Amino acid sequence: MLKTLLSATLIFMTSIVVAQDNFEKSLDSVQTLDDVNLFFKKNKKAKGKVIVFNEEKHKTKMAEDILKMGIGSKKYFKDAPQKTYYKVIEKYEIPYYRVSCVYLDGSIKSLEEINNIRQDVISKYKQGYRFTDLAKRYSMDNTAKQGGDLGWFTYGDLHPEFEKQVLKENHSVNDIFTIDIPEIKAYYVVLMTQDKKLIEEAKVLKVTEPRK
Structure with a gap:
């Protein structure tokens, strides 16, 4: 047994x-x-x-x-x-980018209001205000909580028009510019915060x- x-x-x-x-x-x-x-x-x-x-x-x-x-x-x-x-x-290694932004919602504010806010943000940034503080004050989405920082992103992560204007315009660190995407009523002030990085x-x- x-x-x-x-x-x-x-x-x-x-x-x-x-x-x-x-x-x-x-x-x-x-x-x-x-x-x-x-x-x-x-x-x-x-x-x-x-x-x-x-x-x-x-x-x-x-x-x-x-x-x-x-x-x-x-x-x-x-x-x-x-x-x-x-x-x-x-x-593999792929290029990543990093920006911070102030998002303004065109379904809530008029284009005139949006442009006034964007001029104010750009003016204050050039006067020495921290962009993180401006984003926390003005941005109209959840990125305001992290001072507008979008984190590292690459092609296909964000809206194609946003990516096109960020990634293909050869912006340098600390460049500040605006992006309009009227079809989704999204308007931005964007700050380039990092150089392109292979990750x-x-x-x-x-x-x-x-x-x-």
């Missing part, structure tokens, strides 16, 4: 090890984003997705460790309740090994 139990246990443990090896080998075969779809077709019980880590936006120790990894590398973090792997599929990103497959 004891011999039978030991044999059954050995077979069970061997099957777990084989399943784990097969899962890792399948994960090792993932080299591109197209491979990710094939991986999930073969491992239907696995849960995961591709996520993007950005060196400016993600400041956790995990993100720092992952961004140091090379393409094709994988690792798991022991403190997770289930064994969760992170595998780097792509790494590293990594596309990573995060996948949790299925429970046995």
